[in-house]
Amino acid sequence: xxxxxxxxxxxxxxxxxxxxxxxxxxxxxxxxxxxxxxxxxxxxxxxxxxxxxxxxxxxxxxxxxxxxxxxxxxxxxxxxxxxxxxxxxxxxxxxxxxxxxxxxxxxxxxxxxxxxxxxxxxxxxxxxxxxxxxxxxxxxxxxxxxxxxxxxxxxxxxxxxxxxxxxxxxxxxxxxxxxxxxxxxxxxxxxxxxxxxxxxxxxxxxxxxxxxxxxxxxxxxxxxxxxxxxxx
Numbered sequence: 703x704x705x706x707x708x709x710x711x712x713x714x715x716x717x718x719x720x721x722x723x724x725x726x727x728x729x730x731x732x733x734x735x736x737x738x739x740x741x742x743x744x745x746x747x748x749x750x751x752x753x754x755x756x757x758x759x760x761x762x763x764x765x766x767x768x769x770x771x772x773x774x775x776x777x778x779x780x781x782x783x784x785x786x787x788x789x790x791x792x793x794x795x796x797x798x799x800x801x802x803x804x805x806x807x808x809x810x811x812x813x814x815x816x817x818x819x820x821x822x823x824x825x826x827x828x829x830x831x832x833x834x835x836x837x838x839x840x841x842x843x844x845x846x847x848x849x850x851x852x853x854x855x856x857x858x859x860x861x862x863x864x865x866x867x868x869x870x871x872x873x874x875x876x877x878x879x880x881x882x883x884x885x886x887x888x889x890x891x892x893x894x895x896x897x898x899x900x901x902x903x904x905x906x907x908x909x910x911x912x913x914x915x916x917x918x919x920x921x922x923x924x925x926x927x928x929x930x931x932x933x934x
Contacts, residue, residue, distance in 0.1 A: 704728075704754075705763045706786060707900035708747065710739040710779035711771030711799045712825070712869065716896035717743075717750045719761075722904050727897050729753035739778040747782065758790055765903025767894065768796035769916035770825060770833040770847065776915045783913060793908040798916055799825065800835040800847050802894035803867040805902055808841060810888075814865045815841060824855055824870035832870040833918055834858070849918040852877065859885065867891035 709716045715738075718730035729750045733742055751757050766783035769776050787794035803823035807814055814821060822836040827849055834855045836845040845858055852870065856877045863884040866875050871887040878885040903911075 703762045703904060704760055705765055705900050705903050706747070706751070706761050706783075707765040707797075707896050707903055708743070708779050708783050709767045709799075709802070709894060709896045709899050710743055710775040710782075711767040711769055712775065712893065713772075714893055714896075715739050715742045715746055717747045718896045718900050719750060719754050720897065720900035720904065727900065730897065732896060737774075739772075739775045743778055743782055747786075758786065761786070761790055761792055763792055763903060763908075764790075764794045765797050765899050765906070766794065766913055767799050767802060767899055768914060769799055770827070770849070770918045771799050773917075780913055780915060787913075794913040795903050795906040795908050795911040796913040796916075797899045797902045797906065797911065798835075798847060799823075799894055800833065800868075801902060802898045803891065804835065804837060805898040806891060806895065807865050807867055807888070808837065813888075815839060818862060820844065820859060820862060820864040822855075822859060822864055822866050822871075822874070824866060824868045824874045826868075826870040826873075827919070832868075832874065847916065847918065856881065859883065869893065 703722045707718050713736045716732040718727040720727045731750050764783045764787045766779050783794050800823040807821045825833040827833050835847045838844040866887050875885040875887050
């Protein structure tokens with residue numbers, strides 16, 4: 703099976719193609735950018751597709767990050783993934799951003815789970831809040847995806863060792879360490895890797911992993927009703 707993975711949920715625009723018989727992507731490109739995903743994504747996908755034999759016709763599936771993340775970024779990625787899926791007649795699966803962050807920690811079982819670590823992903827949601835998910839020492843879900851204040855996330859880490867990933871992981875680790883707890887942020891685990899989006903997409907069930915946005919809170923921009931003129 704060959705899959706195209708797309709990630710525009712946060713401050714990256716990335717795509718890769720991976721096959722289930724290869725541990726490494728067949729083609730991959732990542733750009734760090736805070737905005738401009740709509741303009742950057744399609745040319746990036748075309749460059750990635752051009753590097754593999756067979757192009758779009760060789761694809762069996764599309765995976766896309768569904769959030770939590772930027773509203774604009776999520777819409778861009780989901781729209782592109784659905785367009786490719788429709789044009790190619792192949793299924794599109796959704797992968798949460800938090801799952802993509804947790805996957806490499808889970809894969810390093812000997813380093814973390816085997817040593818009794820709690821695994822957690824935390825994304826900066828601004829205003830002192832984080833998008834948070836945690837896995838217990840047996841790999842089960844300890845805390846499902848949620849939005850909560852940073853200090854509550856620290857409390858949920860408990861007193862045991864924790865391995866953290868995501869843009870809010872350094873702040874979370876610092877707060878936990880200040881309380882005398884052991885928390886580490888492995889190098890290279892602050893942003894999701896699109897190759898892990900592809901890997902998770904390869905094993906996802908299209909009937910369950912739907913390509914729908916995961917919004918854990920409403921948009922920051924709200925309509926200013928008080929500034930509207932009354933209709934006559």
